[in-house]
Amino acid sequence: MILEARDVRKLYGAYVALDGVSLSVREGEFVSIIGPNGAGKSTLINLLTGMLAPSGGSVRFKGKDIGGIGMVALTRLGMARSFQLVQIFPELTVLESLQAAVISRLGGGARIFASLAGDGRIRADALDVATLFNLADKAHVLTRELPQGDKKLLDVASAFALRPEIILLDEPTSGVSTADKHAVMEILVGAAKRIGLRAIIQVEHDMDIVFGYSDRIIALHQGKVLADATPAQIEADAQVMDMVVGRRHTPRLADPSPPLGERAG
Amino acid sequence: MRIATVLTLVSLALLAIPLVAPAYYVTLMLPFMAYGVVLLGLNLLFGYTGLVSFGHALFIGIGAYTGAVLTSRFGVRQMELILPAAALAAAVVAAPVGALCVRYVKIYFGMLTLAFGMVFYTFLLKFYKLTGGDEGMRMLRPSLLGSEWAGLSKTAYLVGPYYYFSLAVLVLATLLMWRIVRSPFGLCLKTIRENQVKAESLGVSVPLYRWYAFMVSAVYAAVGGALLATPTGNVDPTLAYWTHSGNIVFMVLLGGFASFFGPLLGAFVFIFLQDTVMSVFPYWRLTFGAVLAFMVIFAPGGLMGLFARPRPVEVSRG
Numbered sequence: 001m002i003l004e005a006r007d008v009r010k011l012y013g014a015y016v017a018l019d020g021v022s023l024s025v026r027e028g029e030f031v032s033i034i035g036p037n038g039a040g041k042s043t044l045i046n047l048l049t050g051m052l053a054p055s056g057g058s059v060r061f062k063g064k065d066i067g068g069i070g071m072v073a074l075t076r077l078g079m080a081r082s083f084q085l086v087q088i089f090p091e092l093t094v095l096e097s098l099q100a101a102v103i104s105r106l107g108g109g110a111r112i113f114a115s116l117a118g119d120g121r122i123r124a125d126a127l128d129v130a131t132l133f134n135l136a137d138k139a140h141v142l143t144r145e146l147p148q149g150d151k152k153l154l155d156v157a158s159a160f161a162l163r164p165e166i167i168l169l170d171e172p173t174s175g176v177s178t179a180d181k182h183a184v185m186e187i188l189v190g191a192a193k194r195i196g197l198r199a200i201i202q203v204e205h206d207m208d209i210v211f212g213y214s215d216r217i218i219a220l221h222q223g224k225v226l227a228d229a230t231p232a233q234i235e236a237d238a239q240v241m242d243m244v245v246g247r248r249h250t251p252r253l254a255d256p257s258p259p260l261g262e263r264a265g
Numbered sequence: 266m267r268i269a270t271v272l273t274l275v276s277l278a279l280l281a282i283p284l285v286a287p288a289y290y291v292t293l294m295l296p297f298m299a300y301g302v303v304l305l306g307l308n309l310l311f312g313y314t315g316l317v318s319f320g321h322a323l324f325i326g327i328g329a330y331t332g333a334v335l336t337s338r339f340g341v342r343q344m345e346l347i348l349p350a351a352a353l354a355a356a357v358v359a360a361p362v363g364a365l366c367v368r369y370v371k372i373y374f375g376m377l378t379l380a381f382g383m384v385f386y387t388f389l390l391k392f393y394k395l396t397g398g399d400e401g402m403r404m405l406r407p408s409l410l411g412s413e414w415a416g417l418s419k420t421a422y423l424v425g426p427y428y429y430f431s432l433a434v435l436v437l438a439t440l441l442m443w444r445i446v447r448s449p450f451g452l453c454l455k456t457i458r459e460n461q462v463k464a465e466s467l468g469v470s471v472p473l474y475r476w477y478a479f480m481v482s483a484v485y486a487a488v489g490g491a492l493l494a495t496p497t498g499n500v501d502p503t504l505a506y507w508t509h510s511g512n513i514v515f516m517v518l519l520g521g522f523a524s525f526f527g528p529l530l531g532a533f534v535f536i537f538l539q540d541t542v543m544s545v546f547p548y549w550r551l552t553f554g555a556v557l558a559f560m561v562i563f564a565p566g567g568l569m570g571l572f573a574r575p576r577p578v579e580v581s582r583g
Binding site for chain 1: 477
């Protein structure tokens with residue numbers, strides 16, 4: 001058990017955002033959290049990443065209570081996250097963005113008189129991650145000049161550059177064109193294997209992605225866990241499909257489009 | 266290579282100025298070099314970390330008063346001791362002040378630094394016995410490299426040994442800051458400026474790094490303040506007044522905060538423009554207000570921004 005939420009409640013005043021949510025993520029799993037708007041997904045993410053403290057119950061990462069400890073402390077413990085709305089450093093290059101994560105991981109950020117350009121290890125490590133995400137040839141491009149798909153990849157790549165044990169992806173394919181979604185996921189899953197991630201958690205609306213990549217799906221509804229089962233079991237459950245997926249879902253076989261790096265432009 | 270060429274030419278010019286320029290203009294170079302040191306530090310906060318301090322005259326004041334107190338009260342005349350003492354005094358004050366200020370951003374950070382600046386100004390004004398009140402205190406001629414330069418007149422001292430000493434300090438401060446903004450630390454500061462949420466998600470402890478930057482900028486301001494005290498002669502509380510803080514922010518804007526050398530250019534233009542305007546027109550603040558408005562509207566990148574794309578200098582190519 002890497003990550004575990006036990007009977008978590010979160011209240012905002014009188015409003016109950018999460019009402020007794022329990023879930024766990026085990027070694028090697030790819031877990032998706034789904035649910036309609038207002039189901040409590042955002043609150044759950046903020047609790048799982050230590051950004052909020054639960055009103056009741058506990059959230060444990062590798063056995064440690066992480067309620068409200070904050071992202072900085074959580075990255076030290078070995079968890080990283082990406083964001084639904086892409087978060088980048090507009091005026092920094094791709095390489096610099098990744099170097100920042102590597103510096104953070106190696107713990108040398110306070111070396112005030114050291115030369116960054118002269119540090120081969122930081123550079124090599126950042127370039128490795130860039131290569132994993134097909135961004136190596138854009139290493140010196142300012143991130144604000146990247147196409148949207150690459151920005152999304154960079155957001156995730158910088159989280160990977162922390163070499164976390166577990167990563168939480170908040171809608172990794174939102175804002176990515178339908179044609180590129182599978183390519184993004186292929187890159188992501190490939191990179192996860194390469195750096196030896198122990199588990200991936202994602203929140204995702206795109207059901208093709210959810211059903212195509214998850215080992216397990218946790219469906220939230222009105223602040224409660226409605227279902228926690230394999231994709232096949234979820235699909236067979238007409239009630240969950242209606243309430244959470246919102247339609248009868250017929251998953252297509254994953255049809256990966258060419259990787260992002262091979263596109264023109 | 267263009268930058269290297271420009272820098273070489275500027276360095277040669279700076280070395281030659283006392284030999285070729287009239288003494289009056291050479292003495293104007295002294296505040297330029299002192300402010301240059303101040304602004305390098307201020308821009309670590311402003312341009313690189315994204316925090317605008319409206320209270321940095323506080324640290325100029327600490328540096329200048331350290332010099333005045335040491336020379337007038339304690340008979341310490343060596344500039345080589347005064348500068349580290351100024352840096353130390355600034356660090357001691359900046360540690361708690363910075364710890365409080367860096368929890369806030371944008372206008373709240375600016376207002377809080379302004380408030381601390383005003384507290385210090387009042388302290389200088391009211392604690393007469395220690396500070397000389399509104400009359401201030403004299404900064405006696407410091408010794409440089411072990412010599413009092415007793416044979417030189419005041420002007421000869423300022424345009425000779427003191428000029429080159431100031432230049433050496435400015436060059437050293439520039440090289441050090443050049444290194445700082447290109448260090449892993451410098452990159453972390455830029456991530457904070459660019460996107461605080463993302464920086465935190467990558468494990469960058471935002472308040473801690475802001476505090477480091479605040480400390481460095483305070484030390485720079487105090488060293489610059491101590492350098493400024495000698496040509497000023499009499500150190501008084503107006504050095505720590507908020508309009509002085511406003512002036513140095515203006516210098517940064519004038520030169521361009523997005524560029525490493527922008528603030529130095531800003532200090533240079535400010536000093537010489539002020540001198541020119543004041544000699545022909547009594548209302549120099551009116552002129553400066555107009556210039557500031559013009560810059561913000563038409564050239565937000567400052568003078569450096571007119572020459573180059575925004576942020577060209579600091580974008581490291583690995």
